[in-house]
Amino acid sequence: MNETSEPIVIGIPACARVIDRHLRHWAPARYAEALLACADALPVMIPPIGAPALALLDRLDGLLLSGSPSNVAPELYGAEEDRTPERHDPARDATTLPLLRAALARGMPLLAICRGIQELNVALGGSLHQQLQTVPGRMDHRAGPGTPEAQYAPRHAIALSGGLAALLGAREIMVNSLHEQGIDRLAEGLSVEALAPDGTVEAVRVADAIHFAYGVQWHPEWQAVANPHSRALFAAFAAACRHYAERRRG
Numbered sequence: 466m467n468e469t470s471e472p473i474v475i476g477i478p479a480c481a482r483v484i485d486r487h488l489r490h491w492a493p494a495r496y497a498e499a500l501l502a503c504a505d506a507l508p509v510m511i512p513p514i515g516a517p518a519l520a521l522l523d524r525l526d527g528l529l530l531s532g533s534p535s536n537v538a539p540e541l542y543g544a545e546e547d548r549t550p551e552r553h554d555p556a557r558d559a560t561t562l563p564l565l566r567a568a569l570a571r572g573m574p575l576l577a578i579c580r581g582i583q584e585l586n587v588a589l590g591g592s593l594h595q596q597l598q599t600v601p602g603r604m605d606h607r608a609g610p611g612t613p614e615a616q617y618a619p620r621h622a623i624a625l626s627g628g629l630a631a632l633l634g635a636r637e638i639m640v641n642s643l644h645e646q647g648i649d650r651l652a653e654g655l656s657v658e659a660l661a662p663d664g665t666v667e668a669v670r671v672a673d674a675i676h677f678a679y680g681v682q683w684h685p686e687w688q689a690v691a692n693p694h695s696r697a698l699f700a701a702f703a704a705a706c707r708h709y710a711e712r713r714r715g
Contacts, residue, residue: 471714472507473706475500475527478564480535481513481556496531496578499686503696504703511564513556519567526713527574527706530561530581532684536646537583542592549595549645562588572675574705576698579644582669582680589671591652596645597665604663608643617641617687623667629658629679632701633694640667640683647682655680677705 477497479490490512497508506527511518522528535554539547541562561581565588568575577585583593598605608616619639630636648666651657659668659681671678679702685695 471710472505473526473703473710474524475504475506475508475529475706476511476521476525476564477508477529477531478511478518478557478561479513480533480554482554492531495686495689496529499689499695499699500529500703503689503699504706506703506706511560513554513560515556515559516563518560519563522564522567522571522573525573526710527576527702528564528568529702530565530575530577530584530680531686532579532581532643533557535580536595537580537587537593539593539595542587544592544595547595558584565589569671569674569678572709574677574702574709575679576677576702577680578686579682579684582666582682583646583648585669585671585680586648586652586655589652589654591648591655592650594647594649597647598645602663603665604642604661606642606644606647606661606665616643617684621661623659623661623683625659625668627656627658628670629668633697635694638694641687643684644682676709677702 477492479492482489482491500506500508536549536552538553538558561584594600597603620642622637623640625636654672655669656672657666658670661667667682669680685698689695
């Protein structure tokens with residue numbers, strides 16, 4: 466952390482999970498660690514409290530939507546069938562979807578990861594595949610067995626395009642894959658900037674965003690310091706957050 470200037474502050478919405486019979490507000494530490502190490506940013510957790518969390522945007526310079534074991538509730542994108550009823554987090558849905566819309570409306574930079582890219586698509590009117598592995602022609606994108614190191618190891622290549630290809634300095638990179646759900650109908654206003662070999666959307670950009678506004682389906686926060694593409698992604702996010710902070714504070 467640069468101690469000579471005021472740090473940029475990036476909010477990470479938490480999940481609501483029952484652990485040891487107690488409801489807890491929870492987020493994996495690796496997202497905060499990646500922001501500290503690669504973005505020189507101060508991460509703060511946003512509790513899943515619904516609309517009252519919107520007031521926190523006045524004090525933030527950026528928003529990071531993390532991955533999660535939970536899925537966006539299908540009724541939020543008009544699906545008639547619920548294929549994963551045991552894996553919902555309504556408190557997070559009620560917090561992140563309004564936060565996303567409000568952050569975009571004020572031009573706040575955002576980075577949406579895994580569940581985050583799915584939330585971004587739903588918040589803007591898109592829909593999701595609930596179980597990609599059952600869709601004809603699609604790969605099984607779920608995490609395999611083994612240690613976290615094995616689960617988060619690179620699994621397949623993705624083809625990059627547009628602004629994301631320019632940011633990462635590559636047209637193809639290897640990424641990890643730990644998701645069951647994925648984008649089905651793309652929301653209006655999003656442009657696809659990465660695809661898996663089976664056609665699964667791996668990255669999107671908010672086309673008319675003033676600042677950095679990307680969603681990625683993989684997990685760049687995993688061992689981010691050791692991955693040059695992850696470092697580049699977080700550095701670009703941080704630069705946009707600093708610009709936004711200067712304008713907000715000025």
